[in-house]
Amino acid sequence: MTTRPPLPFTKMHGLGNDFVVFDATRAPLALSEDQLRFVGDRRFGIGADQILVVERPQGPDADFRYRIFNGATGEEVEHCGNGARCFMRFVREQGLTDRDEVRVETMNNRIVLRMQADGRVTVDMNQPILELERVPFDPSGLQPRLENGAELWPLANPAAPQEQVEVAVVSMGNPHAVQRVDDVDTAPVAQVGPWVESHPRFPRKVNAGFLQVVARDRVRLRVFERGAGETLACGTGACAAVVAGIRLGWLDARVDVETRGGELTIEWDGPGSSVRMTGPAVTVFQGEVVLPAASC
């Protein structure tokens, strides 16, 4: 029988959106989807909404590369806002850098992270992507309703077409569909989230956001995440919701976002500018895990 060596990991969270983080800067780490799902499993594994793998960069203009996998499915995804802040705390606590500003390659972009004096992390999340084919979203045959010149798209539940919602469509590198609700506490997140997530008009699925506007500078948000279900907070979801709310004329350029796990600040000066996200990142514990053998 072969014994596999234990693998060190760090458990972290950003507003209760939790992560297992592996350091692959010293030795390469290739985990199978089964192994990633095991790590993400809250009963049979460690438990995490997402798994983050920190690597050396591939190109010259970055300090690191980081990869993100949804814990429930093991699928690799493009972006994770809360994960980015945890990544910043991780590389500093592990002694991988002492810089206050770090440039990071993600699957489809490059982001810049800054450690603030108060311990929070600000992430330059790049410009939102609003071209529908790049989200990707298929609007063929649909008639959007315009508010403040921005589109709200009707979306019907394929299994019960009389059930309809209206969504703003935004990509932060990963896809988001944001709907406005009167009260996030009573919003049908568990019922509507799953069919929006898998709606055929989103060929790569979508994160489903439920946005309550409290004031022009304050919102409440819940997100049913693609490949994870509802999480206590979603950083890219917060960015997408604020971008949507600004475009639709509901919000100002700086907005505090209340999630079930805590608060984030999102800033966006409009088309052509980057979205900035500021919030906490927490290390919970460190440990070692023996992974099940990768199936061939």
Ligand SMILES: N[C@@H](CCC[C@H](N)C(=O)O)C(=O)O
């Ligand atoms: N929790 C994240 C988003 C993680 C990825 C998402 N589930 C997806 O599939 O796009 C965040 O804080 O942004």
